[in-house]
Amino acid sequence: MEHILSIIVFFPLVAVFFGFVISKESIKTFGITVAVVEFLLSIVLWIGFDTSNAGFQFVEYFPLISQFGVSYYLGVDGISLFLVILSTFMTLISLIGLNIKKDIKNLVITILFLEMTLVGVFLSLDMILFYIFWELSLIPMLYIIGAWGSGQRVYAAIKFFLYTFAGSALMLVGILYLGYQYFLATGTWSFSVPDWHLLVLPFNMQLWLFGAFFLAFAVKVPMFPFHTWLPYAHGQAPTIGSVLLAAVMLKMGTYAFIRFSLPLFPDASYYFLYPVATIAIIMVIYAAMVAYAQEDMKQVIAYSSISHMGIIIIGTFAMNAEGLTGAIFLMLSHGIVSGALFMLVGVIYDRRHTKMINEFGGLATVMPRYAAIFGVMMMAAVGLPLTIGFVGEFLSLLGFYRVSWLMTLFAGTGIILGAVYMLVLFKKAFFGKVTKDENAELKDLDKREFTALIPLVALVVILGVYPKPILSTIDMSVKKMINLMEKKALLPSTKEFLIRVNHTGGKK
Amino acid sequence: MEKYLFVALFAPIVGSLFSLLFTARKKNVITALVTSGLLLFSFVSSLTLLFAVHDGLVLHVKLMDWISAGSLNLPFGFIVDNVSVIMMVTVTLVSSVVNIYSMGYMAHDKGYNRFFTYISAFVFSMLILVMSDNFVGLFIGWEGVGLCSYLLIGFWYEKESASWAGNEAFIMNRVADLGMLMGLFLIYWQFGTFSYEEVFAHVGSVNVGVVTTIGLLLFIGAMGKSAQFPFHTWLADAMEGPTPVSALIHAATMVTAGVYLVIRASDLFMLVPEVGHIIATLGTFVAVFAASMALVNRDLKRIIAYSTLSQLGYMFVAAGLGAYWIALFHLMTHAFFKSLLFLGAGNIMHAMDDELDIKKMGGLFGAMPYTAILMAVASVALCGVYPFAGFFSKDAILAAAFNGGNFYIWFALFIGAGMTAFYSFRLIMLVFFGDKVYKKLGFHPHETYPFVLWALLPLGILSTVAGFFEKPFEEFVTKVLDKYEFSMAHSTELGLIFLTSGFVILVIVATIYKYAKGGFSKQLETMPLFLLLKNQYYIPKLYEVAIFKPYYALSRFAWKQIDVRIIDFSVDMIAKILYRSGQQSRKMQSGNLSDMLRWMVVGIVILLAIAIFYRPMV
């Protein structure tokens, strides 16, 4: 298990270079093979992962620029482990589901490159390294949206790129400032997160730094009102792009909140708790409403993911084990479900070359299997118990209830409004009589689509019924993090808050 | 005994999964047979458990851990005690009957296999609901039955109205579920657990305000499931589903889940009588309110649906007044005769090619005598005429109301009973007697398959005799639920009973007489009151105007105006501004040499000026 993290990160990159010499015909198979190997590697990682150790494991460290404290520092813990697996898994699935013919070679290579960056983001413990992967991940997505997208693809691609890049500009300053603070405190430069975790920052500085990081993460999540790039990106992106964007890339933001914002700036996080939560609630309700108003299936799902990300934020800022664990699990579940939903839309788009809801109707009669899988995913999306969607949503809200029951009530409306737009979409597209005769002889899912979708369905059910192994692993690291926050908290109010939200029992 | 529990619980889901394999294929009787068999199997094991429990056993099984995070540790736990076993028996019995019945009813439907998949899935969720030993487990079943009801209401998804009704049911339940979820959250943070045992063990030590809140929140959930006002509209629309579904889900089992929740949490509700009072009051209101709508309706199934609503009201009254065992008893008896009523209605629809308007029937007795008899029995039971089942349970409720000193409740229920008698026999008369309107409309009604009638027989018998089990039932369930003491004199009780029965029978006779004479005059239907009732107090219209439409408009606004016009626009604006300023600054690049030189000189002059006028040296 030596260097397994480096292997996981750079295996796809190496594959990319080999990919250049492989011929068009066999490139997709190559891509899938690589993705499978990568996925297996991440599974090996899970097997090798010591579930009793909450700290970082498989750590790899060597200085890159020693005098400036930049280092190559990888490590995995309960928080990041499953996000890594999610990335590799969704990449694999999306590659299986891939059926683009145009420039397939470039596409596959780009996807593999993207996979590298995604895994890198979740594994890097050095802030500079993290920033590198964070920014690098934009390039392949830019290419995917811009080159294989539909309609105003170039506009969407540029918007996505510039928006997210500009968003993370401030973060860079924040990183360097923190590095300097560390230098002042210890006399040596370091950008490694574990080192920074030991750094106790004055309150005002925390506020500023929190802000600097917040913008970058908020744009990525995307949080209201920085979300407008998402509908365009999803609207124009090819299926595989949307899948990876929704399933994994959005999670980078929420992951970063948990990994950096909370433990680095506990007091600031508490200070900004209510504003952030308010934004999150707006996301939940507002995005759900906008989703309901959409005419394009893909847009519905795009906005729905904004809504769900809102719940994740809520869970994150509950700052108790229930909420955080729930938030992380919700990341996984949303990754799987939204990914599946985008693939399903892709299926119908391949057949009819339109995503407009009113183009369809009565699909349940024509494509029963398709309808069934869509239905399962829909139920997971609205968070039905015993599907994967329920666990995370339940825990996130449960966790936040301790912070504020009223806000939880508002955030909870998400489960109603979510049901509204999802069921209405389903009704419009699948129920009723077949009106358009183009739809009359659509063929049901073929083998490729099945092989891509069945694993997702299986996961939705299995993890819905038995999420414990994953939850407990996450929970362990989360608890560790919360303890860290408690230790670092400067203000008594923060400490008091953290203790309160992490213990049950009536108000003392 | 665990194995019986597991059989009872998992037999249905096995059947469901089995027939799931056939859903995409064309009709196949095997699915029906297998599911029916497994449901019966489940019923039998529930019965075994019933006797076992009667011998004083209480099963408590932890299956496996489900969710564990923070200090929360949530297993799949099941409990079989005197309360849940009653529910199990009722549910499995009715569902088995309905399943067998459906073999006939759905015989020619192209969704045949799908139907049985859904039914068994429903039974499974319902069993989880009643058997689980903690609130979240109950919530799983809660949502599960919600899903199944959504699927079954919208079973004929090609009908616009059906799928609409399905959505309405699901979403309305979601609204109520939010309330319930909040209740669960509060419970967790108060008690640190969800399991009934521990919660009820400590509920005494928590301050009353919190308990009240919990009670109310849970009751909101119950209101949704049991379609209490203002969530009642979905139940009437739910009649879009196949009739067996209405019998099973929307009469016998699912809609009573709310009542079950209150009974389950009786230890909690006992501590906060004022919440109980609210429940009782609302129950009373619904009992009358729904019955009133049933008076004038012409839709066969909707009439029965409204009567279900009003009966649920009765149950809530009992539960609210602390007479939990009575509530449970009425729940059970009601399950029998109401499902019988629905299934009978199903036969009629079958005979009449899904015609629902009772004014277009009449004189069907000749065509389908057995159905007529069964429905008559069910109606009598519903009205609460001695010796039928309804008499015992319903009179107990009235007695309880009177006993509690809540005379206005008692009176309302008394009136309600009268209404019940009226609309039930209005229905009977219009459907089975009088002149044969259907002949003119060219229907050729015929009695349904014998096996279907045989299947209905047990329900018929139970609706007749179940009442005599009142005493054993009471002492059986009060081992878990607390007893309800009748403080009033036995004579008053008897007096009440005679009063009520007398009134009911009077109404029945009057109704029969009136309709035998040809019913009410036409101009009655132009009365404003009549219209009010006919339009269900305009509440559905109100929801339409006040909620659905505005929400859609608001959503459109949020998208078109806020999202596109404001947020996105301002984002693009930044880019535009930068670009524009680029085009401006580019003018500086005139390409003319003397301009360039001028810029240089301008620069130096400005700097010199700065040097002269602004000079912070150190």
Add this chain to the structure above:
Amino acid sequence: MLGHISVTISSLNIALLAPMAIISFGALAIICIDLFSKNLNKSFYVMLSLLFILLDFTTLIGLHGSSRGFFNVMLVDGISVLSQGIILITSALFIVLALSNKPFMEFKKAEYYALFLFMLVGFQFMVATDNLILIFLGLETASLSLYTLIAMHNRNKAFEAAIKYFTMGALAAGFFAMASLIFYALTGSVELSVISKVLEARNYAPGVAILAGVVFMLTALAFKLSVVPTHTWTPDVYEGSSAPLAGYMSVVPKIAGLVVAIRFFDIFLHADIVWVQNVLIFLAIITMFLANITALVQEDVKRMLAFSSIAHAGFVLTALMIGNTQANSAIFLYWILFMFTNMGAFTMLWMARHRKNLWDSRYQHPFTKFSGLVKVSPMMATIMGIFMFTLAGMPPFSVFWGKLYLISAVVDSGHVWLAVIMVINSAIAVYYYMKLIVYMFLKDPITEDGNIYVANSSTPIKVVVGIALVFTITASIFVEPILGIVTQLMKSSGL
């Protein structure tokens, strides 16, 4: 009136002259050879110049420590060695580009190479002294040769560019002379070290006069660094001159100017005179903003790169303002990393050079020219894309590290707000670099044959691109040693 002058050879410390001497000798040699044998192939001259440059380089790295010589006018300290090193490496890369596939008349002429070497001498003198006379001398030698080199490209635009550059250069020279006069008048010396001492001794009075001097000097140097508002020549000159020369101009004259600027402003920044700092910040900010927003609207890649180089200059100006060791090393780190990438980018344009404008009557390298390049020649598109992202400061490529260290220096000096402005600018800048990428990767090709994009390429040119590319990509590894060396040299020269 003057005392008897006695000079010992050892005190002259001739060794310091060696590098310049070698190159000058090389230049003369080339001219003489040309006298005797005409029509030698350009490859001969290229290789010859390359040889001399290498020789120069070897003697250069022989020098170490900080030492004066040749009547104390020469000052060879860490910074000068470093800058000479950069200049030489760039020149080496540059001269190779003369071996292009298409024939260009300037490369046939021996004078071209002679002038090139003389220019090199000029720059080396410019950085290897703190004596205003020698600086002026070097500056003018270099500039005059540069004007000629530009003009030798022998296109109308080339002449126009040369004339514009020349005229403004002449004005700048005037300013420089004036500045030196003022300081001479104030201190009676033309050596920066002495000037600094004297000024310090009398505690920077009289303010106005000194600041006037600073202003003139600032403008003169700003012209070299193409800082607003003296930047107007940059796009035109770059457009007019051949791509390699443009690339060269965006690196070498600027580093030379930077060295002089560092030496000069050190006087005032040591005594932290707020005025100088503020003015520099002010200039830096406008330079960044103006260059970036103007670059947004360019239609020609070369002009865009010109503006980008202005923006980069503005970027390093911020570090110049800070003037501590970290900042100065940041400047050099940044410039070294920038140099490779920039040369690479311009070389790519050089590859795609044509006799006449195929795509646009006005521009040689309009964006449209590169549409759909990835389909036609993916390799080239990818490389160009990498260069663009690098210039945009995309991690983990070379310039990112420079940017990182630079901004870090700014942050550490307490100017966080300035750092914010810098990152905002780099965010703006991304757009125009990405514009090219969008054209190359996201648009459909206008032509099917990819050869026109590599019409002018030859093995040597490819090698240059290769070097630039490898360095750009693997910079993450080189940053450590480079930063080490740079910092150490900075410390050694007390900056």
Add this chain to the structure above:
Amino acid sequence: MITLTHYLVLSGILFSLGIVGVLRRKNLLMLFFSTEILLNAVNVGFAAVSKYYGDLSGQIFSFFIIAIAASEVAVGLGLLVLWYKRSGTIDLDSLQMMKG
């Protein structure tokens, strides 16, 4: 008695003249003349100041400036002639091929 100040003032005036010329002149040749004036203005100053300090470096500087001015003229006229050959004018408004 003519003091240093007079010289410096003179040099200043000359310098300003040069600048004005640079700004006003449209004729390239005149433009070059103006730049020459600039440099010579500086020369005067240097000579005077070096005399004042009794230090040679000023005069050395002015010598170098003269030399450089000469070479500037050489290069400048070369370019000018080239341009004249091409465009038949030495009006500097003719140099407008590149802009924007």
